Amino acid sequence: MGHREDLLEGAKRCLLANGFARTTARDIVKESGTNLASIGYHYGSKDALLAQAYVSLVEDLGDAFEDGGKIESGSEPGSIERFREAWSNIIATMREPGSPWHLSMEVVTMGDRMPEVREHLVRAQREAGRGIIPLFMGGAEEDVRDETVDTLGKFYTTLMSGLIAQWTFDPEGAPTADELTEGLRQVIAQAVRESS
Structure with a gap:
């Protein structure tokens, strides 16, 4: 592996151990066996590297x-x-x-304090919507149309965000897959009754 890959892998380990706010550039350098200048050269900034590391963990x-x-x-x-x-x-x-899912909540709560991370993840979220659709609906990610990303993709990523929040704050009370499925069944049943 080269410095770029070493930095990414080191940043992923740092994120899992320390989160976004407590990870320093020196932590990443120590974990990756590289040097401080490599971060700027390969990623532009520590925050950009951390954002890419988080996206890689989710991928x-x-x-x-x-x-x-x-x-x-x-x-x-x-x-x-x-x-x-x-x-x-x-x-x-x-x-x-x-x-790594708990890191999503850290990004949300940090908001504008890490603008570079936030901007990178906002761009990545759209592609996450495109990527999650085949998991539920089958097919290939590259075949998912933009209109579907803007509806079904946003639906699934909204469910995912809520689920992550619940598992972060209350893992004992967070919904199971069976509970989510039963909720969907009830929504479908009500929609069918209303359209009859």
């Missing part, structure tokens, strides 16, 4: 869903069962020790 989780075969082959894309399975897999990652 690693997404890759595990796609490559790990965690969705049973029998569940139909777009089905209630697929909805339950996908949330079950996502929630499982929230239960794991060292889960």
